[in-house]
Amino acid sequence: MALAQRLDLRQAQTLVMTPQLQQAIKLLQLSNIELSDFVDREIEQNPLLERDSGPSDGGSDPVGDGAGGEAPGGLDGPGGMEANGLSIDGLNGRDDGPGLAPSDGRTRDTVEMTSSDTMASSSEAPLDTDFENVYGDDRFSDGSDGGSEVYGSYGERGGRSGFEDDDSNLEATLTSEKNLRDHLTEQLKIDLPDLGDQLIGLALIDMLDEAGWLVGFDAQALAEQLGCGADRVERVLAACQRFDPPGIFARSLKECLAIQLREKNRLDPAMATLLDNLELLAARNLPAIMKVCGVDAEDVADMVADIRKLNPKPALAFDHTPAQLVTPDILMRANPGGGWLIDLNPDTLPRVLVNHRYFARISDSAKSKADKEYLSERFQSANWLVKSLHQRATTILKVASEIIRQQDAFFIHGVSHLRPLILRDIAEAIGMHESTVSRVTTNKFMATPRGVFELKYFFTSAIQGADGQASHSAEAVRHRIKTMIDAEKPDDVLSDDKLVEILRAEGIDIARRTVAKYREAMKIPSSVQRRRAKMSRM
Incomplete structure (x- = not known):
């Protein structure tokens, strides 16, 4: 067959990921804190964007020329800016609808609720994602629970309360606690007056791990590094091991206890x-132990009691670093009238303004084609970011509301009533794709009356019921196993086979290896180890 060149016209449908669509997808999987950092970077690059710092007092001229000019960072007024606050009140079920002016008289529209004219001028193509059809009533009703309702909202109810004086800084009045290095250095200067020994001691302090041990310590290697003898390093180490807290500078658990x-x-x-x-x-x-040590049971009990009083990680007593708390992205609380209320956390949700007045002013002064194209691109980018933030917020609220509706029994009765749930269940209920639900539930935390949970926590696999009909959540089964083990008596320790028997009697069809896997995942010892531990405490 001869080869020849020719031109053909063909029609084909392909999915194109535009930069705007990629940005919208990226924003979905960011937490509120990560989103705030992203918005800060966008504000640095786009002169038409600025943060919403709250209601304006209308008292100062942002430009300072006395003519009431507008500039980025200026105060908003009639026809001024758009802000990303969704006009949904979750407390009373009121929806002001898109495009309505705020009740305080300002003409600043909500960032996500931009007018159709503005959005049409900023982008020709619609946002083709799973965000479609998310603009509905903010009241989500679950007909299966006889009227339980979930309300979702986010808006301008956030902000600080209490002390607002910028001059008062409570942290400036706090005293810092002494850390381990300072505590050891003070003892080093007193017990080892020689400067060479102090240098070795400081090197040893820097080698301590978080428990206060010298793991993998090599005296010869340190001696070569400092240019001294290994015997001198060992002598300084022996002196440092007498420091407070006891057990510091140990090279193993045995040495720490000794x-x-x-x-x-x-x-x-x-x-x-x-x-x-x-x-x-x-x-x-x-x-x-009695055979190896040559002692009786009473002596062994005394020895074990002495060891239990020791601290295997002496450095942790000086660990004053506060625990890093998880900042929830979604706030949930009970509705006095029944059901639940949910909001996006206003303290971490970034609010962005698009300064239309500044855009109009500098557009008139732009002469070259390059300047006009730059301003148009920046204006389009700013409006698209506004729309993406709005869609992100409404999508998160919609997914969170459906999760709450599906796991209503968990919030009322506890983890034992957690039902099996997968991404497909939520996706089918709200009419979105599983990948969208997966992105929404990634790195998102919800503060509930039962604690702070990652949204992924509510998705658990199902374990078949003994009757072949009902199914049970794997997390609820793990909780049941732990509850039974915690309640067992020293003379009646439950083996894995016994746990399987009890669970099957309760209608849970589970294999022994599954019980062992769940027990090991919860770091629960075997029945033999638990029996020995309980008998030793008697």
Whole structure:
């Protein structure tokens, strides 16, 4: 067959991911804090964007020329800006609808509720995503629970309350607690007056891990690094091991416990032998301990009691770093009239303004084609960001509302009533794709009356019921296993086979290996280890 060149015209349908669509998808999977950072970067690059700092006092001239000019960062007035607050009041079910002016008289529209004329001028193509048809009544009713309702909203109800004086700084009045390095350095200067020894001691302090141990310590390597003898390093280390807190600078668990026992004058030969056989203590093998140490049961009980009083991680006593709390993206609370109320967290939700007056003013002064194209592109980008933020907010509220509706029993009765749920269930209920639901539930946390949970927590696999009909949530089954183990008595420890038998009697068809997998995931020892541990405490 001969090869030839020719021109053909063909029609084909393809899915094109425009930059705007990619941005909308990216915003979906960001948490509110990550979104705030993204918005800050956009504000730096786009002169038509600025943050909404709250209601304007209307008192100052932002430009300073006395003519009432407008500029980025200026105060909004008639025909001024758009802001990203959705006009839905979750407390009373009121929806002001798109394009309506705020009740305070300002003409600043909500950023997501932009007028159709503005959006048509900023972008010719609609946003083709799963965000379609999300603009509805903010009241979501679940007919299956006899009238339980979920209200969703986000708006301008956030902000600080209480002290607003910028000059008063409560943190400036707080005293910082002494950290471990300062505590050890003070002792080093007193106990080791030689400057060379202090240099070695400081090097040892820098090598401590978070528990206060010298893991993988090599005296010869440190001596070569500091240009001294290994015996001098060992001598300084021995001196540092007498510092407070007891057990610091240990190279292993055995040495950490031995240092503390030596200070208490309890490091006798029997105790030293026990430290050499800590694996027997971990296994609660009391007969083997008595045989190895050559002591009776009463002495073993005393030795074990002494070890329990020790601190295997002495450095943690100086760990004053506050725990990093999770900032929820969604706030949920009970509705006094029944059902639940949900809001996006206003403290972390960024609010953006598009300054139309400034755009109109500088557009008139733009002469070159490049300037006009730049302003048009920036204006289109700003309006698209506004629309994307609006769609992100309404989509999150819609997904969260459906999760609450599906897991209503969990919020009322607890984890034992958590029902099996997968992404497809939510996607089919709200008419979106599973990938959209997956992005919405990624890195999003919801503050509920039962605590703060990641949205992914509510999606659990199903375990078949014994009757072949009902199914049970895997998380609820894990909770049931832990509850039974916590309630067991020393003389009646439940084996995995016994747990399977009890669960099947309760209508849960589960295999023994599944019970063992759940138990190990919760870091619960085997029945033999639990029996030994309970008997040792009697």
